[in-house]
Amino acid sequence: MKQHSSAARERMRASVHPVYASHILEPIFEFNCRHNFYPLLDAHRAWLVMLAEQKLVPQPDAAAIFRALDELEKTGPDALRPFDASVEFYYLHMERALVARVPGGEAVVGNLNLGRTRPEPLHRMVLRERLLRVLDDVLRTRQTLIERADAEAETVMPGYTHLLHAQPTTLGHYLAAIHDHLMRDTQRLLAAYETTDRCTLGCGAMSGTSLPIDRQRVRELLGFAALCENTLDSVSSTDHAAQAAAALASVMTLIGRLAQDLYIFSSQEFGMIDVTDTFASPSSLMPQKKNGLVLEYVRARTAQTIGALTSCLAVMHNVGYMDTEDVELENYRPLFDALTHVDEALPTMQALIEVMQPDRELMRQRAASGFSSVTALAETIQTREKVSYRTAHRVVARAVLLAVERRRDATGIDAALLNEAARETLGRELTLDQSAIAQALDPRQFVQHHAGIGATAPKEVRRMVAERRDVLVRDREGLATRRQRLESAKKALRSAAAAVAKS
Template identity: 45%
Template sequence: MPADENISRERLGAAPGDVYTETIQEPTYEFKREHYFYHLIETNKAWTVMLVETGLIDESDGTQLLDAIADLEATGPEVLGEYNPQLEYFYSHMEHQLNERIGEDVAGNINIGRTRPEPLARMVTREQLLDILEQALSLRGTLLDLAERELETVMPQWTHYQHAQVSTVGHYLLAIVDSLERDTRRLLNAYETVNECTLGCGALAGASYDLDRQLVADLLGFDGFKENTIDCVGGGDHHMEPAAAMANMMVTLSRLCQDLYTWHTWEFDFVEIGDEFSGSSSMMPQKKNPYPFEYVRARAAHATGYMCSVHETLHNTNFQDIKDVEEDAVHPLFEAFEEVDRALRLLDGTVASAEFKADTMLERAAEGFASCSELAAKIDRQTDLTYRTAHRIVGDLVQRALSRDLDATAVDAELVNESAREITGESLDIDDDFVQSALDPKAFVEAHDVPGGPAPREVRRMIQDRRATLDEDRVDVANRHEKIEDASRELADRVESIYA
């Protein structure tokens, strides 16, 4: 058999067996051929440039290697052919093709100071992270547009799913935007962990060759190289951090979906999404089903499951180069990227189509005693009673109103004073205008003009601030894209300089 037909199995007496091939080796090869082919091409180019520029190989060998690599690149992943058990690994299949073109005497130089573990998963992961970040930024922009449109749309809010206080749709949506801002920070932090180059780490102890690891990192668009060579092959946080960041974000989006899903019911009737994002029933002709919220919630569950899978794959494993780190933790991470990307695009379009029903929400806010904390506050400010006493009066008032089948719009000064006399023994010096202005939902919102509160002026200020942050994050993500693209151009220039 030709020398390269058993590239790395000299220690072993046989090729991988049928069962091992069918269950592990061939599926792994196909996965890597699909996801890693062009990234291995790029790493081989960068490594060859480094070998030439450091004098570890001469330019003649370098140009032959680069010609062969370019030939493989032009043909595409199919050039590697079907899985060959004799070659065993994806990496070895590419080395075999190089050998076929220029012979092992030259092609074998690609292995100087290098073992199979490459930063290939890192290169795919950083691209996927940037795509997810762009989708998240788009959703933030959509939510900010909605918040600005609905900053005066008054609605009740809940604590423990009971009417609590009055807010606005814009104020609510800003809360989601703020949570997504934090999710963006987590994704960007994960990117920094991922974007470290591991080439030159050897099997775990580096190499005795005078390698230029920084040059290779620069040519591949990394922020730098991971220094400790054991950490290069044993570390797994570059899988765990992106998975955790995406799961965190999807939990946020799942909770948003649950609210919108509830508000979309006939009983609430607060919001309606566009028909183009809705489903029908094969039996019930009246149905308009907000399916996207169900789909996104399910994909949030998948994302948290994938995160657990990544973490558990690495749990209780040795801190070394092992398949758990190199291969198996990658699969659930890549699945998570696919699921999260679909969910973000679906939700972005769905919420952009949403129409909020301001009249219905205002009516429910007015009826549901959600402004009662402001009535207590006004009593406290108007009288010499403590807030706690005022709180007790209003609590008694609500009980009286409900026992008489009255909602908040029917409360007047006399009813308040019935409660005041019950609690303090005296009436309050108030009139109906005092009570009605305190319980008016719009007045409640305007009165809560405090930092972070629901008053339109404050919500408008927050929207402006969040748009500025969104612009900064867009520039940040664009710069990260540009760095990779600049590195690719620099690598192409360095390749050309070897031919010059």
């Protein structure tokens, strides 16, 4: 029987144009070599087990194909190289490699394609593993944030709104806030994982198949939690990719904002955070420089991840609900880029958070001098003087104006200046003494007294940290369960393939 080099070009008389081959098809082939070689082997094994169990493929033929798949696995992606434009598709490169290794060639291997077409759950299989890796990094980063938040629960610093001193907070309270955003991002990533974890195999080209295949058996062997049931949906849907890209963009938007804060806090003008020498870079010209370039690299990866989300959506926005290369391939290229950006940025930021050094005394001084505690002074006036908060606000605002005009910082607000402000706004002096004013303006007192749910008091921060530790334990257990299901499926697939081969 004549052995055909490719099933793809029987419809065409002319060969693939060399420009099309070199600029489009070969890069796609290499993309598949990097990402889809091993998933395709497992998809073949699962499908072949099912075909043999359903008596659609003779056992000796299945055994021969299993042996050839094992040979390919030992060799790796090079078993399919070099790219051959006459074969074109990656799927058919592997089919050709199997034909060359299986006695009987195409007459045997050709039945591996029964009821199938090229849209496979390969990218879903890759995406599951990559999302689990990202989730590992997210949980490690959350652990570091929790530990640093606990350690810095009493590290007083200015809190900012509009990049101006607002109210005193602590570094621990700030890091706990970053953690909580990342805790919600964990749920977004898990939701993307669940949407991805649906098996499309067995959908045919779009309408299923008339053969007595068992889609549930294939799903089990590949470790998917559920089927993507509708066969047209199986070849057309891309929401799992968009959802994953959106979750990754949310993670990186947070990480980019954190990087920008640390970039500012570590500048000479702020000087509150030292990224340490281990995360600093020199200048080739200026001897004095200690640059926090790491934060610039992270910010750039944030932008690139957001760009990848935009690309995923843009690729699909005008594509019909059908199988196209936009759906099969092009949608995943920016998504896999986004995964790489997160893989690079998140562990880097986790390690930086772990070692960064705050200048605690400078942070306290900045909080004390920068008028961020004057809200407490207004509240004290409201309570002691029996006036409305708005009236007290007017008095304190005028006191700040007078202090600034006289080149004083917040520590220069004394009873005389406050009474001057009161006379200008209320027409009378206040009864507050210097001790009450100093206590109201002390940022450490401010932090301690703000002890409501979620507030800055060290005791409250540590309560939140303790609860987050419990959530982190549960999230780790959930991640371990998902990973265990994939590992169990891999073992079950190997066992089922061996059983078919030996029966």
